[in-house]
Amino acid sequence: xxxxxTRKLGSQPWRRAGLWAVLxxxxxxxxxxxxxxxxxxxxxxxxxxxDGKLGDWDLSGEILSCYDLDAMRDxxxxxxxxxxxxxxxxxxxxxxxxxxxxxxxxxVNDAASGWRSDCVQLRFWxxxxxxxxxNGARMTHVDCYWFTDEARPAAFVxxxxxxxxxAGFEGKLDNAIGNGVDAAFRKDDDxxxxxxxxxxxxxxxxxxxxxxxxxxxxxxxxxxxWGDATGSRWPGHRFADLVNQAQPQREFFWSNNNxxxxxxxxxxxxxxxxxxxxxxxxxxxxxxxxxxTQGPVRLDYELPAxxxxxxxxxxxxxxxxxxxxGDGHGGRRGLRSQVTAGELxxxxxxCRGAARRLRSAADGAG
Numbered sequence: 001x002x003x004x005x006t007r008k009l010g011s012q013p014w015r016r017a018g019l020w021a022v023l024x025x026x027x028x029x030x031x032x033x034x035x036x037x038x039x040x041x042x043x044x045x046x047x048x049x050x051d052g053k054l055g056d057w058d059l060s061g062e063i064l065s066c067y068d069l070d071a072m073r074d075x076x077x078x079x080x081x082x083x084x085x086x087x088x089x090x091x092x093x094x095x096x097x098x099x100x101x102x103x104x105x106x107x108v109n110d111a112a113s114g115w116r117s118d119c120v121q122l123r124f125w126x127x128x129x130x131x132x133x134x135n136g137a138r139m140t141h142v143d144c145y146w147f148t149d150e151a152r153p154a155a156f157v158x159x160x161x162x163x164x165x166x167a168g169f170e171g172k173l174d175n176a177i178g179n180g181v182d183a184a185f186r187k188d189d190d191x192x193x194x195x196x197x198x199x200x201x202x203x204x205x206x207x208x209x210x211x212x213x214x215x216x217x218x219x220x221x222x223x224x225x226w227g228d229a230t231g232s233r234w235p236g237h238r239f240a241d242l243v244n245q246a247q248p249q250r251e252f253f254w255s256n257n258n259x260x261x262x263x264x265x266x267x268x269x270x271x272x273x274x275x276x277x278x279x280x281x282x283x284x285x286x287x288x289x290x291x292x293t294q295g296p297v298r299l300d301y302e303l304p305a306x307x308x309x310x311x312x313x314x315x316x317x318x319x320x321x322x323x324x325x326g327d328g329h330g331g332r333r334g335l336r337s338q339v340t341a342g343e344l345x346x347x348x349x350x351c352r353g354a355a356r357r358l359r360s361a362a363d364g365a366g
Contacts, residue, residue, distance in 0.1 A: 032069035034276040037245040037261050039063055039220065041082035041212075042269035044090060048083070052186025052195045054092055058083060058269035062092075064276040065224060065241035073280065074192070076237045078224050082263055086211050088199040089218075089263075093120055097226055100187050100194035101146040104231040107154035111174040112143070114156060116234055117227025119145035120196065125219035125257050126205045132161050132168070138207050139168070139257060142176070144198055146185045148231060153183035157204060162255035173204075180204040214267030221253055221260030 040061035048056050059081045066077035079094040095118075103117035115121055122142040130136035143156040155176035161168030173179055180201040187194045203209040205218070212218055221242055228236040240250040242261035249259045273281075 032066075032279060034064055034066050034069065034241060034279065035245075035248060036063040036065060036242050036274070036276050037248075038274075039080060039082050039242055039261065039263045040271060040274070041084050041089070041263050041265045042271065043214075043267065044083040044085045045269065048085075048088075048090055048199070050182055050184040050197050050199060052184040052197050054081075054094075054195060054197065057081060057090075057092060059092070060269055060271040061266070061274065062094075062277065063242070063274045064280050065222070065239055066280075067237075067239050069280055072237075076226055076239070079277075080222065080242075084212060084265060088201060089205065089212070091122065091198045091200070093196040093198075093224075094193065095196065095224075095226075096193045098192065099227065099229075099231075100191065101185055102148050102227050102231040103145045103154075104148050105145075106149070107147055107156065107175065111154075111156040112158075114143045114145045114154060115223070115225050117145070117225065117231045119143060119225040119227075120198075121223040121225070121254070122198075122200075123221040123223070123254060123257070123260060124205050125260060127207075128217075128219045135207065138170075138205065140205055141254070142181060142198075142200060142204075144181065144183050144196070146194075146196070153177055153185060155181040155183060155198075157181065161257070163257055165255075176204075212263075212265050214265050216265045218263040218265070219257070219260045220263050221257070223253055 042058050042061050044056075045058050046056060059079075062079045062081035064077060064079050066073055069077070074096055075098050077096045081092045083090040097118065099118075101118060103114060103119060105113050105116050107114065120143070122144070124140040124142070125137060126140065127137045132139065138159065139161045141158045141160060141162075145154055146152075147154045155173075157173040157176040157180070159170040159172065161170075173181075177183065180203060182199050184197045185194060186197075201209075202211045206212075221240065223238065223240045225235045226237040228234055240253045243250065244259050244261055247259050249256055253259060
């Protein structure tokens with residue numbers, strides 16, 4: 001609308017400002033990236049059977065990772081949880097993925113390229129308070145995925161301080177399944193995601209092989225991958241999460257170990273939800289409000305003498321628009337458009353409260 005037109009909702013200009021304040025507040029959180037700084041690992045409540053079902057898990061410490069919760073939570077998000085016992089670190093992933101468990105990278109001939117499709121990369125920095133080297137800190141990178149062509153799990157492990165390039169390389173395990181890493185996968189019943197359940201021996205993480213316990217902290221960064229249609233050429237989507245709050249850079253994440261977050265080992269389970277899981281709850285609540293208002297909304301405003309105005313709905317379910325002219329005397333004319341909040345949601349996401357304010361302004365009720 002052109003800048004030389006002045007208009008009011010109802011008879012008081014403040015109502016228009018109040019309305020847009022409501023809309024701004026209601027829609028400020030639509031685009032949401034998660035930023036997880038800590039993954040809480042809880043003691044395994046009992047024996048853990050790797051079957052991809054997680055029925056024997058305490059998932060209360062899980063975090064949610066997603067680049068945009070509003071747009072991608074149902075297609076490119078993952079919930080990650082961690083547990084531990086004296087022999088293993090357990091990590092589970094519950095992916096939302098439109099093409100779940102598709103990775104055709106051959107782990108025998110191209111073990112280091114599993115990240116080109118559905119895959120997780122876990123970057124561990126054990127005993128990070130010590131210098132990297134014998135009797136000190138160790139960096140372990142674990143790539144794990146489902147090899148579609150042979151219907152089996154695959155894992156590749158590298159012991160490498162990548163910040164020092166070749167000088168930091170200590171060794172690798174091309175076939176880590178059964179050699180310190182085990183994994184199970186299960187596709188969701190609706191075909192829109194999958195569960196990946198992984199256990200990693202402490203011997204691969206700490207040089208002396210001792211387990212982590214309550215009160216200790218392990219540095220960890222995660223890179224999460226969703227494949228393209230080929231399942232082997234290049235990821236369709238990637239997101240790095242579990243980052244250092246003081247240095248949350250996600251670029252060159254594999255070598256930027258100071259950007260990795262933390263696994264905090266707790267002595268108990270049954271935890272309160274993590275901030276990212278709570279964040280999802282708020283986004284879902286706003287989404288429900290976004291689609292909850294229905295029915296026509298009347299807009300009344302004033303046009304100057306001879307003025308004109310146009311109202312259009314962007315991406316509406318049906319073509320909707322209206323043009324009204326002033327009456328030549330600066331008079332007030334009603335503008336009605338049978339556009340529901342659902343039809344307008346992409347351009348002006350109306351919450352229930354905002355619609356009430358529109359109606360109140362149109363009725364002169366305040």
